[in-house]
Amino acid sequence: MNQQINLYLSEFKVKRDQLTALVMLQLLVGVVAVLVLLSAYNAFTAWQLNGELADLRETLVEESKKTSELDEVLARRSENTELADRLQQAEARLDSRRQIRDFLSETKLGNVIGFSEYFKDLSRASIDGLSITDFSFSEGGAVVSIAGLVIDSAMVPRYVGNIEGGSSPLRTQHFNPSISRADVDSPYFSFQLRTSRE
Numbered sequence: 085m086n087q088q089i090n091l092y093l094s095e096f097k098v099k100r101d102q103l104t105a106l107v108m109l110q111l112l113v114g115v116v117a118v119l120v121l122l123s124a125y126n127a128f129t130a131w132q133l134n135g136e137l138a139d140l141r142e143t144l145v146e147e148s149k150k151t152s153e154l155d156e157v158l159a160r161r162s163e164n165t166e167l168a169d170r171l172q173q174a175e176a177r178l179d180s181r182r183q184i185r186d187f188l189s190e191t192k193l194g195n196v197i198g199f200s201e202y203f204k205d206l207s208r209a210s211i212d213g214l215s216i217t218d219f220s221f222s223e224g225g226a227v228v229s230i231a232g233l234v235i236d237s238a239m240v241p242r243y244v245g246n247i248e249g250g251s252s253p254l255r256t257q258h259f260n261p262s263i264s265r266a267d268v269d270s271p272y273f274s275f276q277l278r279t280s281r282e
Contacts, residue, residue: 204252210246216230226279229278229279233274234275240277260279262277
């Protein structure tokens with residue numbers, strides 16, 4: 085049995101919402117409300133910025149007054165001959181000290197830099213099982229003495245090799261090692277490394 089359906093009948097047609105006057109009015113009211121809110125926000129922002137601008141102008145006026153006062157004080161001081169003489173003497177002392185500093189920097193007077201690089205090399209050369217108990221530097225770092233404890237006497241030459249791999253003047257020093265143990269049952273060896281000026 086075949087049945088034919090007429091798709092053009094009104095009950096099969098898709099109903100479309102028509103744009104009524106009420107919907108248009110609601111859209112218009114929404115757009116107007118958004119525009120009013122944006123205008124109010126812009127007006128509030130402009131009011132805030134105008135207030136900040138007024139404060140900044142007042143600050144600028146105050147700072148300008150202070151600058152003018154400082155200019156007047158500076159002008160009065162520049163006319164003071166005693167102050168000008170003192171300034172000239174201070175500049176002469178500064179120039180003299182610079183000349184002395186330049187002379188000392190070009191002259192070899194032993195270790196004028198300090199021992200911070202020595203300490204860096206000593207700490208970087210450290211080995212597990214080795215501890216330094218005493219150290220001393222004399223004659224500008226030309227004579228160095230290092231004493232400590234170690235759990236294995238073979239670590240002392242390794243420690244000296246690590247020092248020679250450093251960046252301070254210690255790397256060029258020749259150390260005379262002395263290793264001993266208080267008694268046979270002691271777990272530690274005591275060592276001393278000493279350089280001498282040749």
